[in-house]
Amino acid sequence: KNEVEQSPQNLTAQEGEFITINCSYSVGISALHWLQQHPGGGIVSLFMLSSGKKKHGRLIATINIQEKHSSLHITASHPRDSAVYICAVGHGNKLVFGAGTILRVKS
């Protein structure tokens, strides 16, 4: 069983739609990271969470430590949001990665 599970694996949305990507984990964590991987391969950090909720522009990330679950929301989605979104949890001195969610936003 994977330690970090993401859903859905693939997501296609129309421009303007509200998007939710989910992440569940089974190990004890010190922090949870949401990352964005562009089509060219580069990885950018979006959020680091240890509790509660964070917002940056149209992106919102939440975490429920008791339920071992986190969500990434994108409001008013845009084609430039098309990317792979990766959940990774801090466990010891390493990150354990989910498989990623491939998001495509159509105009």
Next chain:
Amino acid sequence: EPEVTQTPSHQVTQMGQEVILRCVPISNHLYFYWYRQILGQKVEFLVSFYNNEISEKSEIFDDQFSVERPDGSNFTLKIRSTKLEDSAMYFCASSVSGIIWEQYFGPGTRLTVT
């Protein structure tokens, strides 16, 4: 804005050869990491490095792999005798102070072993 840099962007090598992948982390960061991503698969942790020592390594990081911070700015990953299955994108990352801080990733080095 400061960024993590990696060289080369693409390295092609023959099986059995040694390769060194280079990274320059952000200057005030104290923790350094190497990750790899085989084409079509998820990102995998290789090793974390702090205070000139490995702080954690994965099962992938066997005796063929080593890391070094030779001069206070570069952070290198050496693969002694490359195998076909080492072909992957290798990412370096750094953070101010460990896993509970934002990680800054380099653009990656694509390693192709033939």
